[in-house]
Amino acid sequence: MDGTFRFGVVGESIRSGAELADTARRAEDLGYDVLVLRDHFVAEPFGDQLAPMVALASAASVTGTLHLGTMVLANDYRHPVMLAKEAATLDHLSGGRFELGIGAGWSREEYAAAGMPFDAAGTRVGRLEESLRILRSLLDGEKTTFAGEHYRVDGLTVFPTPARRPPLVVGAGSRRMLGIAGRHADTIGILPRALPEGTISDEITERLPDTIGRKVDWVREAADGRDVELSMMVTPVFGADPRRTAAKVAVMRGWGTAAAELVLDMPSQFVGPPEHIAEQMLARRDRYGFTYYQVPDAMLENFAPVIPLLTG
Numbered sequence: 001m002d003g004t005f006r007f008g009v010v011g012e013s014i015r016s017g018a019e020l021a022d023t024a025r026r027a028e029d030l031g032y033d034v035l036v037l038r039d040h041f042v043a044e045p046f047g048d049q050l051a052p053m054v055a056l057a058s059a060a061s062v063t064g065t066l067h068l069g070t071m072v073l074a075n076d077y078r079h080p081v082m083l084a085k086e087a088a089t090l091d092h093l094s095g096g097r098f099e100l101g102i103g104a105g106w107s108r109e110e111y112a113a114a115g116m117p118f119d120a121a122g123t124r125v126g127r128l129e130e131s132l133r134i135l136r137s138l139l140d141g142e143k144t145t146f147a148g149e150h151y152r153v154d155g156l157t158v159f160p161t162p163a164r165r166p167p168l169v170v171g172a173g174s175r176r177m178l179g180i181a182g183r184h185a186d187t188i189g190i191l192p193r194a195l196p197e198g199t200i201s202d203e204i205t206e207r208l209p210d211t212i213g214r215k216v217d218w219v220r221e222a223a224d225g226r227d228v229e230l231s232m233m234v235t236p237v238f239g240a241d242p243r244r245t246a247a248k249v250a251v252m253r254g255w256g257t258a259a260a261e262l263v264l265d266m267p268s269q270f271v272g273p274p275e276h277i278a279e280q281m282l283a284r285r286d287r288y289g290f291t292y293y294q295v296p297d298a299m300l301e302n303f304a305p306v307i308p309l310l311t312g
Contacts, residue, residue: 182222
């Protein structure tokens with residue numbers, strides 16, 4: 001990418017149409033580039049969520065420039081042909097502002113609540129890769145025929161044909177997933193790895209510079225020279241003194257005060273006043289290539305002063 005920063009807000013506390021419209025308009029006014037919604041039908045761990053595709057169509061109708069995205073859809077919840085149809089329609093209705101984020105699905109409890117089989121990680125990831133190939137072809141406007149282990153498509157096209165393919169966004173934490181993202185996605189969200197039991201790793205090692213650097217290298221190796229955008233979901237902690245704020249974060253995360261120095265260097269942790277956080281983001285763009293950050297909607301107002309420091 002050209003190094004231009006983008007900022008998104010994750011609308012994870014939106015529970016009504018009025019809150020959705022207010023958040024979308026406010027995000028646009030404050031200079032955010034994207035509103036993204038999660039894809040969960042159980043209350044844990046983020047609280048009840050509106051259905052993302054329908055809600056984003058509504059948000060599109062009350063905004064003019066804000067992009068709308070999913071962060072991220074669970075592939076197993078929708079067949080890729082039907083998802084391509086919905087994505088093409090939402091992109092059309094929003095005037096080309098939709099960004100399709102998709103992942104393999106990770107919450108065992110959610111699958112169980114719906115009576116869906118929670119297949120082994122290798123199976124879910126293999127299904128996602130096939131789905132991405134189908135989505136990419138259909139949304140490129142191609143007549144698509146595909147025969148894989150999990151899906152078969154026979155000579156389909158999608159209507160309405162997108163003027164340009166909506167960007168594909170994949171969140172990934174393991175080497176195989178990062179490779180798939182590097183081969184097929186336009187934006188790659190670097191995450192801690194998902195664990196086989198159906199949770200996300202909270203290990204401190206997953207957040208250290210060497211680990212993140214290695215994950216970025218896996219993406220770039222798989223992308224093979226293709227231009228991709230690197231993304232991360234973050235929760236900055238503001239305070240006048242970066243070191244003292246880092247110590248607070250270390251204790252809050254259960255890593256202990258001794259981890260304060262590690263927190264200061266973690267690519268996913270931003271601490272201090274807005275100016276310091278902007279400097280950290282510039283440094284991490286230079287070191288790793290991250291240019292797209294999403295923050296939770298609870299931080300919509302607090303994070304806004306950082307945006308003009310990096311985009312103005």
